[in-house]
Amino acid sequence: MGNKLNKAFFKRSDVVQISKDLIGKYLYTKINDNITGGIIVETEAYCGSIDRASHAYPDKITPRTKVMFAEGGRSYVYLCYGIHFLFNIVTNVKGKADAILIRALEPTKGIEVMKKRRNISKSGYALTGGPGKLTQALGIDLSHNSVSLDSDLIWLEDLNKIKPEIVSGIRIGVDYAGKDALLPWRFYMKDNACVSRK
DNA sequence: ATAAAGATCATT
DNA sequence: ATGATCTTTATG
Numbered sequence: 001m002g003n004k005l006n007k008a009f010f011k012r013s014d015v016v017q018i019s020k021d022l023i024g025k026y027l028y029t030k031i032n033d034n035i036t037g038g039i040i041v042e043t044e045a046y047c048g049s050i051d052r053a054s055h056a057y058p059d060k061i062t063p064r065t066k067v068m069f070a071e072g073g074r075s076y077v078y079l080c081y082g083i084h085f086l087f088n089i090v091t092n093v094k095g096k097a098d099a100i101l102i103r104a105l106e107p108t109k110g111i112e113v114m115k116k117r118r119n120i121s122k123s124g125y126a127l128t129g130g131p132g133k134l135t136q137a138l139g140i141d142l143s144h145n146s147v148s149l150d151s152d153l154i155w156l157e158d159l160n161k162i163k164p165e166i167v168s169g170i171r172i173g174v175d176y177a178g179k180d181a182l183l184p185w186r187f188y189m190k191d192n193a194c195v196s197r198k
Numbered sequence: 199a200t201a202a203a204g205a206t207c208a209t210t
Numbered sequence: 211a212t213g214a215t216c217t218t219t220a221t222g
Contacts, residue, residue: 044205053205055218064218082216084206101205132206173205196206 002026002157007150010072015091015098019045020187022089024162027105029154031139036110038128039162040102042188042195044171046088048097051185053177056097067146068097075154077135077145084132087140089149089156103131103172103186106194114138130196165190172197 005025012018020043028037048056048068055078056065067076068090076088076099092098105128107114114127114137128134135141140154147154168184175181188195 046205055205062219078205079215079217081204081206081214083214086205088205103205130206171205176204 002159005149005156005158007071007073010089010091010149011093012072013092013096015045015047015100016185018091019043019100019185020166020168022100022102022156023166023187023189024164026108026157026159027102027138027154028109028157029138029140029144030152034110034113034139036107036114036138038105038107038109038134038194039189040104040156041106041164041192042102042104042186044101044103044187045185046099046101048099050180051177051183052180053171053174053183054097054099056099059097065097068099069095070146072098073149075140075144075147075149077140077142079142080132085135085141086131087135087138087144101131102134104129104188104192104194104196105134105137106192107137125194125198129194 022040022043046054048054056068071094072091074090080086088099088101107128128137167190169186171186
């Protein structure tokens with residue numbers, strides 16, 4: 001058992017800093033009594049007030065974005081391209097619509113269960129090396145939107161095992177965001193094989 | 199009421 | 211490169 005990340009970790013105001021801090025932390029789900037998870041190796045920061053790439057820009061409250069305005073420490077899950085569920089972590093205090101997209105994991109726990117969910121025989125990059133892949137592997141769908149990350153359903157841990165070297169770059173798939181598409185708000189663990197879009 | 203776009207992935 | 215596939219949002 002490691003240190004579960006608490007609300008204070010997610011309530012901090014700097015979503016970019018939290019995105020970096022998440023690299024090397026562990027993300028778990030317990031669904032149908034199966035614990036599955038892995039090491040976070042890639043994240044992207046989204047800031048609802050100033051960032052055109054955010055669904056909540058410019059502080060726009062809709063049925064979908066409502067959860068991003070909640071207090072940090074909840075999930076934001078949505079359907080992307082009609083096919084994939086993407087998992088985000090809401091950060092900052094109530095009223096500030098910041099969120100972090102979890103883009104890739106290095107699988108460590110419940111690997112056989114995750115392979116079955118994805119209907120593949122390989123682990124590593126093929127299993128959780130992308131934002132749509134990892135939600136399928138972890139069993140996350142729309143029913144897991146707005147879940148508290150204090151819960152026993154989805155949570156994060158700091159096992160203090162990893163001192164990652166972190167690389168930053170431009171976010172993926174946000175060309176529509178104009179100049180904000182150039183913000184270096186994607187972070188990943190250097191040389192990790194599970195990072196998406198190698 | 200309708201249309202357009204989309205924080206992706208697997209296959210060709 | 212392309213197709214799959216469907217919710218969300220604004221009416222482009």
